[in-house]
Amino acid sequence: MDSNSSNNSEGKCPFMHGSTTTQENSVTKWWPKSLNLDILHQHDLKTNPYGKDFSYRDSVKKLNFKSLEKEMHDLMTQPQEWWPADWGHYGGLMIRMAWHAAGTYRTGDGRGGAGTGNLRFAPLNSWPDNGNLDKARRLLWPIKKKYGNNISWADLFILAGNIAYESMGLKTFGFSYGRADIWHPEKDIYWGSEKEFLAPSEERYSNLDDASTLEQPLGATHMGLIYVNPQGVNGKPDPLKTAFHVRETFARMAMNDEETVALTAGGHTVGKAHGNGDDSVLGPEPEGANIENQGFGWINPKGNGNGADTITSGLEGAWTTNPTKWDNGYFDMLFNHEWELRKSPAGAWQWEPISIDENKKPVDANNPEVRQNPIMTDADMAMKEDPIYRKISLKFKDDQEYFSETFARAWFKLTHRDMGSKSRYIGPNFPSEELIWQDPVPTGKSDYNAENIKTKISESGLSISDRITVAWDSARTFRGSDLRGGVNGARIRLSPQNNWEGNEPARLAKTLSLLEPIASEFGISLADTIVLAGNSAVEEAAKAAGYNVEVSFKSGRGDASQELTDENSFSNLEPFADGYRNWVKKEHSSNAEEMMIDRTQLLGLTAPEMTVLVGGMRVLGTNYNDSSDGVLTNQPGVLSNDFFVNLMDMNNKWSVVGDNKYEIIDRSSGNVKWTASAVDLIFGSNSILRSYAEVYAQDDNKEKFVNDFISAWTKVMTLDMH
Numbered sequence: 060m061d062s063n064s065s066n067n068s069e070g071k072c073p074f075m076h077g078s079t080t081t082q083e084n085s086v087t088k089w090w091p092k093s094l095n096l097d098i099l100h101q102h103d104l105k106t107n108p109y110g111k112d113f114s115y116r117d118s119v120k121k122l123n124f125k126s127l128e129k130e131m132h133d134l135m136t137q138p139q140e141w142w143p144a145d146w147g148h149y150g151g152l153m154i155r156m157a158w159h160a161a162g163t164y165r166t167g168d169g170r171g172g173a174g175t176g177n178l179r180f181a182p183l184n185s186w187p188d189n190g191n192l193d194k195a196r197r198l199l200w201p202i203k204k205k206y207g208n209n210i211s212w213a214d215l216f217i218l219a220g221n222i223a224y225e226s227m228g229l230k231t232f233g234f235s236y237g238r239a240d241i242w243h244p245e246k247d248i249y250w251g252s253e254k255e256f257l258a259p260s261e262e263r264y265s266n267l268d269d270a271s272t273l274e275q276p277l278g279a280t281h282m283g284l285i286y287v288n289p290q291g292v293n294g295k296p297d298p299l300k301t302a303f304h305v306r307e308t309f310a311r312m313a314m315n316d317e318e319t320v321a322l323t324a325g326g327h328t329v330g331k332a333h334g335n336g337d338d339s340v341l342g343p344e345p346e347g348a349n350i351e352n353q354g355f356g357w358i359n360p361k362g363n364g365n366g367a368d369t370i371t372s373g374l375e376g377a378w379t380t381n382p383t384k385w386d387n388g389y390f391d392m393l394f395n396h397e398w399e400l401r402k403s404p405a406g407a408w409q410w411e412p413i414s415i416d417e418n419k420k421p422v423d424a425n426n427p428e429v430r431q432n433p434i435m436t437d438a439d440m441a442m443k444e445d446p447i448y449r450k451i452s453l454k455f456k457d458d459q460e461y462f463s464e465t466f467a468r469a470w471f472k473l474t475h476r477d478m479g480s481k482s483r484y485i486g487p488n489f490p491s492e493e494l495i496w497q498d499p500v501p502t503g504k505s506d507y508n509a510e511n512i513k514t515k516i517s518e519s520g521l522s523i524s525d526r527i528t529v530a531w532d533s534a535r536t537f538r539g540s541d542l543r544g545g546v547n548g549a550r551i552r553l554s555p556q557n558n559w560e561g562n563e564p565a566r567l568a569k570t571l572s573l574l575e576p577i578a579s580e581f582g583i584s585l586a587d588t589i590v591l592a593g594n595s596a597v598e599e600a601a602k603a604a605g606y607n608v609e610v611s612f613k614s615g616r617g618d619a620s621q622e623l624t625d626e627n628s629f630s631n632l633e634p635f636a637d638g639y640r641n642w643v644k645k646e647h648s649s650n651a652e653e654m655m656i657d658r659t660q661l662l663g664l665t666a667p668e669m670t671v672l673v674g675g676m677r678v679l680g681t682n683y684n685d686s687s688d689g690v691l692t693n694q695p696g697v698l699s700n701d702f703f704v705n706l707m708d709m710n711n712k713w714s715v716v717g718d719n720k721y722e723i724i725d726r727s728s729g730n731v732k733w734t735a736s737a738v739d740l741i742f743g744s745n746s747i748l749r750s751y752a753e754v755y756a757q758d759d760n761k762e763k764f765v766n767d768f769i770s771a772w773t774k775v776m777t778l779d780m781h
Contacts, residue, residue, distance in 0.1 A: 094652050094745050098247035098660045099669070106243040115211055115239040116485065122209040122236070124487055130202055131222040142194045143366045145424035148383045149198060150223035151330020156195040157220020158326060159188065160213075161474045162285040166313050166631040167276025168661065169541030170248050172477035173238065176213035180244035185344035186283040187256050190357050190371040191333070193345050195219070197355075213238035217474045224470070227329050228385035229463060232471035235484035247660075249276070256283035260293050267292065270307035278311040280304055289332075289374060289436035290408040296400055301437045302445035313476055313496065313628060318469040320442055320451040325466035327439060328389045329382055331424055332374035334405035336361055341370060367425040373407035376434035377421040385463070390456035392419070392433055393443050403434075410435040472496055479542025495625050500548040503584035503617035512581050512588065513595040519573045523596040523696045524680045529570045530593025530776065531639065531681065532562050533586075536632045537778040539663040544632050545779025548619035549586035555626050561634045561642060563684065586616035590776050597772055600679055600698035606765050611773050613780055634658065638738040639676050642683030648719040652741045663778065668771040670742060670751040674702040675768040677739070689739035691723070700764040703756035705733070706743050713740060 086093055104111055135153070138144040145151055160178045163171030177183055184193065199215055210218075214236050221234045251274070253262050260280050265272040273280070280287045286308045292300050309319040336359070342348060345356030352358060362368035379388035396412040403409050411432045420430035442448045455462035471490070478484070481497050493499045516526065533551045536544030550556050552571055558564050571585075578588040594610040601608045636643035638655025647654060659669045680695035682688060692701035705711070705723070711732065714722045721740055723733040742752045755764045 153219040153223040160216045165278040169538040174477040176240040181346040185346040211240045232467040233490040235489040237485040253282040270303040291437040298440035298444040302441035321466040327378040331377035333369040333371040334373040334375035334403040373405040375403040387459040477541035501617040505615040526592040526596035547616040603697040
């Protein structure tokens with residue numbers, strides 16, 4: 060072997076397992092158009108060190124809440140030499156950590172948010188906007204170590220922010236425990252198509268002058284930011300233009316204008332920005348740092364690398380005179396001074412007062428003998444320059460109590476938006492008030508004979524298809540991402556859901572007109588009645604296939620009111636496609652299979668569960684508008700495995716005949732036997748899905764198909780009751 064060959068091979072791992080190059084040998088590298096099912100395996104139990112028998116929600120109830128919260132209060136003012144606290148108080152850092160954990164939430168698909176502790180993992184742990192939050196997490200480690208299984212990182216992040224505000228004088232609105240940690244990066248969440256952090260905003264807007272054209276479901280203006288660029292759109296200061304983008308971004312986080320102003324002001328009432336130096340000298344982010352850095356990123360080689368030398372956003376300074384005190388100083392500072400653009404030591408655009416009394420300047424975070432100029436970001440200036448934001452800001456300026464209460468409520472909403480209904484809250488400190496964004500539903504009746512009601516429903520004249528359809532359309536709205544939607548509440552009868560195209564409004568109204576009197580007669584909720592209708596249809600279809608089965612049923616759902624239904628918020632749950640009912644809006648027809656995968660993941664279903672449900676729904680004849688596409692059976696309404704048998708049948712061949720339209724043709728006669736969509740044929744063309752489909756097509760798995768369908772069906776019907 061020559062010397063060059065020796066050098067080329069030296070240091071390479073002899074085992075080709077791809078442990079450090081996760082994409083180099085991936086299927087999608089070689090076949091980029093292959094349907095990617097990875098998101099369905101996102102939280103595989105194998106990644107969880109606790110195993111299937113551990114329940115965090117049970118464990119956290121054993122927590123000594125008072126002891127933990129006291130230690131969190133103590134932590135705020137116990138500076139550590141390795142990462143000194145500004146003004147001797149970690150409040151600003153902890154609030155920013157909590158905010159950035161929660162601030163990724165977006166209404167479009169309910170993903171992001173604080174509910175999983177995903178700030179520990181890439182990409183979030185290494186976003187530019189999350190600079191130095193690795194230090195905040197490490198400061199919490201001694202407390203996490205002590206309380207162990209009884210407190211999750213997800214809860215700890217938000218609790219740290221809450222305690223920080225309390226320690227600075229804010230009366231918070233409340234706090235709930237109960238956020239369970241994940242143990243693997245949510246790498247399949249779509250954060251944008253950019254190939255680099257902080258790429259120009261044009262890459263995610265079709266028209267940058269129209270903030271509403273921000274690509275769905277994204278919320279931030281740049282890859283790697285939580286909200287908007289603090290220096291202005293694309294780093295160009297323009298408060299009025301920034302205001303439009305702030306409004307759109309916060310709306311996609313479920314916040315109105317008043318909540319937006321309150322959060323902006325409340326977030327900048329305390330703490331400071333860090334940019335006292337050249338950010339080009341910083342080391343790589345945590346995910347790209349050297350092994351000896353042990354998870355720390357953005358290491359600064361200049362000076363002490365912390366304290367006065369800290370570089371995070373690149374902006375430098377505090378917003379208020381008293382940055383460790385909850386007060387009305389933000390609005391006093393903003394409106395009682397004229398501001399001009401200047402550059403921070405790191406070269407970032409920031410606004411500073413043209414003139415300010417020395418005693419109004421905040422004391423230096425590290426030297427009490429020195430005072431520094433306060434700053435404002437472009438978003439702060441938007442609170443003053445935008446007419447709507449200005450009016451709200453002046454109201455807050457004149458009424459500190461109203462501002463504090465509005466902020467406390469908005470902060471609670473920000474940090475609890477993805478926890479679902481109040482019934483899921485845990486601990487001694489959550490508010491008793493029902494809030495409309497919690498999608499409140501009254502508790503329904505549980506003590507009744509479900510069999511009598513199913514009999515009445517079966518005698519109503521509703522077909523198997525009608526009953527399955529109304530139950531499915533009610534349940535499919537559930538999103539595991541933020542625990543919203545589902546059958547409970549029977550909101551399918553309310554606006555906006557009763558007018559959604561995917562719910563076939565005319566058919567829905569007819570079905571509900573027959574189910575509502577039955578619910579009234581038996582004194583139970585329409586929500587329970589809808590599920591019983593679906594269950595009775597499944598049982599009848601299984602019996603027609605030769606199997607006497609009983610579908611498990613859990614009672615107790617209630618019916619929500621229109622008054623306690625936020626129509627604007629619920630509009631985000633409207634489907635644009637439903638592969639289970641073989642429906643997709645025309646403009647999305649080229650993405651039907653991907654949209655089915657997305658819906659499946661939001662429902663918390665596995666790939667095998669998706670497979671068996673689609674096959675069952677087809678033979679039950681539940682297609683949108685009674686379409687025959689994919690109904691690969693001669694006995695619709697019978698819960699048979701015909702869909703899989705006929706899809707696998709090699710006596711057939713397949714031909715594309717239009718956009719998302721295919722024909723299944725008999726090889727010998729040339730006659731068209733069935734039509735199908737891409738969603739149907741993907742179960743034969745995708746190698747993974749075909750492996751599942753083959754299982755259900757086997758002669759010895761007819762009963763397994765029925766049992767697995769019922770199991771998956773029951774799971775969907777009860778998703779919102781856990």
